[in-house]
Amino acid sequence: MAKDKTTIYDxxxxxxxxxxxxxxxLKDHPRISAKTKKAVKEMASQLNYQHNNVAAALRSGNTFIxxxxxxxxxxxxxxxxxxxxEQLVSQANYRVMITQSHDNFKTEQANIQALINAQxxxxxxxxxxETTRYEHYQRVIDQQIPLILFxxxxxxxxxxxxxxxxxLGAYEAVSHLIEQGCRRIVHFTGVQSLxxxxxxxxxxxxxxxxxxxxxxxxxVIESDMQLExxxxxxxxxxxxxxxxDAIFASSDHSAMGAMQVLKAQKxxxxxxxxxxxxxxxxxxxxVEPGLSSVNQKSEMMGQIAAKIFLEQVQFxxxxxxxxxTVLKPELIIRASSLKRx
Amino acid sequence: MAKDKTTIYDxxxxxxxxxxxxxxxLKDHPRISAKTKKAVKEMASQLNYQHNNVAAALRSGNTFIxxxxxxxxxxxxxxxxxxxxEQLVSQANYRVMITQSHDNFKTEQANIQALINAQxxxxxxxxxxETTRYEHYQRVIDQQIPLILFxxxxxxxxxxxxxxxxxLGAYEAVSHLIEQGCRRIVHFTGVQSLxxxxxxxxxxxxxxxxxxxxxxxxxVIESDMQLExxxxxxxxxxxxxxxxDAIFASSDHSAMGAMQVLKAQKxxxxxxxxxxxxxxxxxxxxVEPGLSSVNQKSEMMGQIAAKIFLEQVQFxxxxxxxxxTVLKPELIIRASSLKRx
DNA sequence: ATATATTGTGCAACCGATTGCACTACGATT
DNA sequence: AATCGTAGTGCAATCGGTTGCACAATATAT
Numbered sequence: 001m002a003k004d005k006t007t008i009y010d011x012x013x014x015x016x017x018x019x020x021x022x023x024x025x026l027k028d029h030p031r032i033s034a035k036t037k038k039a040v041k042e043m044a045s046q047l048n049y050q051h052n053n054v055a056a057a058l059r060s061g062n063t064f065i066x067x068x069x070x071x072x073x074x075x076x077x078x079x080x081x082x083x084x085x086e087q088l089v090s091q092a093n094y095r096v097m098i099t100q101s102h103d104n105f106k107t108e109q110a111n112i113q114a115l116i117n118a119q120x121x122x123x124x125x126x127x128x129x130e131t132t133r134y135e136h137y138q139r140v141i142d143q144q145i146p147l148i149l150f151x152x153x154x155x156x157x158x159x160x161x162x163x164x165x166x167x168l169g170a171y172e173a174v175s176h177l178i179e180q181g182c183r184r185i186v187h188f189t190g191v192q193s194l195x196x197x198x199x200x201x202x203x204x205x206x207x208x209x210x211x212x213x214x215x216x217x218x219x220v221i222e223s224d225m226q227l228e229x230x231x232x233x234x235x236x237x238x239x240x241x242x243x244x245d246a247i248f249a250s251s252d253h254s255a256m257g258a259m260q261v262l263k264a265q266k267x268x269x270x271x272x273x274x275x276x277x278x279x280x281x282x283x284x285x286x287v288e289p290g291l292s293s294v295n296q297k298s299e300m301m302g303q304i305a306a307k308i309f310l311e312q313v314q315f316x317x318x319x320x321x322x323x324x325t326v327l328k329p330e331l332i333i334r335a336s337s338l339k340r341x
Numbered sequence: 342m343a344k345d346k347t348t349i350y351d352x353x354x355x356x357x358x359x360x361x362x363x364x365x366x367l368k369d370h371p372r373i374s375a376k377t378k379k380a381v382k383e384m385a386s387q388l389n390y391q392h393n394n395v396a397a398a399l400r401s402g403n404t405f406i407x408x409x410x411x412x413x414x415x416x417x418x419x420x421x422x423x424x425x426x427e428q429l430v431s432q433a434n435y436r437v438m439i440t441q442s443h444d445n446f447k448t449e450q451a452n453i454q455a456l457i458n459a460q461x462x463x464x465x466x467x468x469x470x471e472t473t474r475y476e477h478y479q480r481v482i483d484q485q486i487p488l489i490l491f492x493x494x495x496x497x498x499x500x501x502x503x504x505x506x507x508x509l510g511a512y513e514a515v516s517h518l519i520e521q522g523c524r525r526i527v528h529f530t531g532v533q534s535l536x537x538x539x540x541x542x543x544x545x546x547x548x549x550x551x552x553x554x555x556x557x558x559x560x561v562i563e564s565d566m567q568l569e570x571x572x573x574x575x576x577x578x579x580x581x582x583x584x585x586d587a588i589f590a591s592s593d594h595s596a597m598g599a600m601q602v603l604k605a606q607k608x609x610x611x612x613x614x615x616x617x618x619x620x621x622x623x624x625x626x627x628v629e630p631g632l633s634s635v636n637q638k639s640e641m642m643g644q645i646a647a648k649i650f651l652e653q654v655q656f657x658x659x660x661x662x663x664x665x666t667v668l669k670p671e672l673i674i675r676a677s678s679l680k681r682x
Numbered sequence: 683a684t685a686t687a688t689t690g691t692g693c694a695a696c697c698g699a700t701t702g703c704a705c706t707a708c709g710a711t712t
Numbered sequence: 713a714a715t716c717g718t719a720g721t722g723c724a725a726t727c728g729g730t731t732g733c734a735c736a737a738t739a740t741a742t
């Protein structure tokens with residue numbers, strides 16, 4: 001029946017001590033006697049006291065909230081990153097505030113601003129597809145808030161980054177296709193303002209050239225990389241009669257779209273056209289044939305981002321030097337690209 | 342180069358006015374002259390002023406944060422609900438703080454507690470599988486924080502609820518299977534402490550009986566409803582030589598697991614065994630054959646939950662009467678359950 | 683027994699915005 | 713000319729913990 005919220009003043013009054021003592025007792029301050037602590041804690045639970053983080057944050061300057069900005073939470077990659085982040089920061093009593101940009105620039109800006117206003121102790125972000133400017137991220141830095149970018153990153157001074165080696169992931173995927181005997185490999189790529197798509201394209205190109213296959217710009221198709229885009233692009237390729245024997249898609253969803261079109265046309269996968277996606281979404285294992293893909297070490301990415309945050313926030317002296325981490329991706333080979341056993 | 346954060350005091354000082362005026366000017370208080378407002382706003386942006394929500398929240402009592410507690414964000418159902426919630430509350434300037442219980446009771450408790458401590462203005466939650474007690478939710482009510490439960494709900498006085506008619510969803514799914522000629526329909530169900538599984542089981546049973554088919558408890562199998570569980574259960578059914586011609590699974594993942602086992606065994610779907618899942622996850626459309634499923638109106642559920650929250654929070658007078666909303670699910674029929682055209 | 687640590691608690695300022703109330707000035711009303 | 717209304721701003725308390733510093737009491741060292 002706790003109608004009015006109880007404060008440390010209420011506890012202090014009934015116990016005939018000062019609020020400072022109550023505050024310290026609740027936080028297990030070493031200078032408070034065991035007896036007082038016990039009394040305070042008992043009274044606190046008796047009065048149904050709930051610690052007010054807002055008041056504490058105002059005075060202490062720490063909200064113990066870590067802000068996260070990413071395109072969409074329902075993408076397995078991003079939700080795994082969140083999981084990794086949560087695992088680490090929760091041990092340090094931080095809470096996570098997740099926001100989605102839905103790949104929209106304005107929304108991303110608004111989210112960042114909201115997190116700044118909320119006085120979060122740090123921000124971990126992966127930038128939206130539409131984003132090409134970064135004043136909002138600069139503002140984070142200006143406010144001395146630790147900023148860690150992952151996967152989709154930008155060059156922002158004083159921001160740390162965690163990425164996988166997209167070049168390598170693509171290089172290995174394409175090399176694998178070449179080893180399977182493919183020669184006319186189409187590449188589905190995304191908006192080139194994002195580092196990830198740019199580097200994967202480079203990996204694709206270099207793998208081809210290293211294997212003596214000429215790079216053909218006509219085989220590189222840029223789209224929004226969703227399921228529908230994959231379908232459309234694939235249909236267009238077929239309609240145009242483009243000669244191809246494999247697809248390396250920079251997203252599993254677009255690969256899936258292509259796969260659906262091919263299956264509808266009774267074109268055999270991987271015999272006629274082999275496919276490799278990117279992200280290793282769980283559904284890649286469900287579909288028929290299983291979709292080969294590049295695993296991005298999402299959970300580890302989150303853990304590392306979180307670790308950097310914790311280090312930076314616990315780092316008191318002087319200027320913190322941002323770090324750049326590059327993880328090694330892993331090619332997962334499934335039936336969609338396996339021509340021979 | 343804004344090293345020290347600027348406050349309304351800084352603005353006040355340079356403009357030779359009081360902080361009260363600055364505060365009002367920034368919020369477009371009607372009593373402040375247009376000239377002053379303009380001057381204040383210009384100075385604010387010049388000094389790179391960032392509104393401190395924490396201070397405002399302490400004084401005003403509103404954090405403008407809505408807490409969300411759900412099992413996992415990477416389930417399409419839940420992320421769609423989030424989307425629905427965000428759409429509505431963002432218009433009212435609320436922000437959302439998402440937490441995941443991972444279906445774990447302790448984590449759920451901790452999350453709720455953290456949200457209470459963060460002084461959120463309301464909580465929207467869907468309970469974890471493990472949860473059977475609800476003191477933590479009671480605490481939310483005790484603190485006068487609006488509480489809205491969705492999908493997986495419990496009877497908590499003064500909490501509003503938003504659910505779909507799980508009974509009906511199951512009833513229609515099973516009726517559909519019966520119409521397709523199925524008679525020995527296995528039901529995959531989950532932990533019975535959750536309303537959703539309980540009601541779906543009832544719908545299953547009633548549909549059978551209404552069509553003159555005896556309910557056979559041996560055909561109802563309880564599991565954790567993940568992909569692996571579906572596989573195991575299916576394998577067990579085959580090993581046991583259970584006679585069945587259809588499966589109605591209370592989750593798409595378990596249905597998918599069963600599907601994988603059946604396909605591996607070259608058992609034809611839907612000819613030999615028809616399947617219907619529940620949740621209408623996107624992958625149900627990807628797989629072969631397409632998995633029939635029951636759509637839960639997730640986005641609408643989120644919107645309604647948000648609407649209730651906003652109404653309750655804007656409701657000033659007296660006691661708020663909690664509402665119970667029941668949405669109508671929609672059976673999506675795909676190839677996995679379609680024996681005849 | 684005296685000097686020095688150590689323990690346990692209180693005092694009071696503070697974090698930064700909000701807001702009810704008071705007050706001035708000036709135009710409108712009668 | 714006196715009264716009233718209203719626009720525009722200031723005053724000061726407040727939200728609820730936190731924390732540096734002070735200080736008394738007790739413990740330890742010399």
